[in-house]
């Protein structure tokens with residue numbers, strides 16, 4: 001049997017990420033909840049726990065070096081990727097996890113309670129209808145939409161300083177062509193996720209005005 005704690009700590013180490021004992025425990029507790037609730041709530045197509053460590057925990061951790069302290073929104077968070085993982089790793093930053101699917105946000109509310117994640121808020125809404133009292137420093141998404149939809153649907157939640165972090169598979173050349181003229185790619189990073197051969201890219205976008 002694969003030792004998931006070991007798989008997680010080794011994977012994090014390979015990415016140069018130090019996990020405290022508490023963070024490792026929380027990440028594994030989150031995975032156990034995801035596994036338990038998945039049966040009834042259909043939160044993720046990944047059912048094999050070994051694959052869950054790589055495809056969900058390590059994949060979400062791979063963007064951590066690019067997440068600065070501040071107030072973050074995870075759009076279309078689903079079962080909590082990457083928002084839950086980032087909230088565990090950055091307790092001094094605030095994370096709002098938003099999804100239009102009520103089953104998913106009910107699960108996320110349970111995760112918040114069970115893990116005591118006071119820096120994580122859960123919102124059940126379509127993003128285009130969401131109107132918080134303050135904009136966000138950063139907006140992240142994985143498997144949510146095209147780059148054009150991601151930026152257009154969240155433009156009203158930003159300031160000129162906001163950064164958009166889009167977690168993508170193959171480099172999204174076509175999607176970049178459809179991006180509005182007042183957005184630019186600040187940087188693009190090829191991510192390497194231990195235990196996965198899949199192509200992964202992170203695009204960091206910002207407004208030019």
Ligand SMILES: C[S@@+](CC[C@H](N)C(=O)[O-])C[C@H]1O[C@@H](n2cnc3c(N)ncnc32)[C@H](O)[C@@H]1O
Nearest residue numbers: 076077078081099100101125126127142143144
């Ligand atoms: C493919 S899932 C990705 C979930 C998660 N980020 C991940 O990587 O596993 C996309 C999620 O976006 C949510 N979604 C789609 N359109 C949305 C919208 N307009 N506003 C809020 N959530 C939306 C869906 O309910 C779904 O949970």
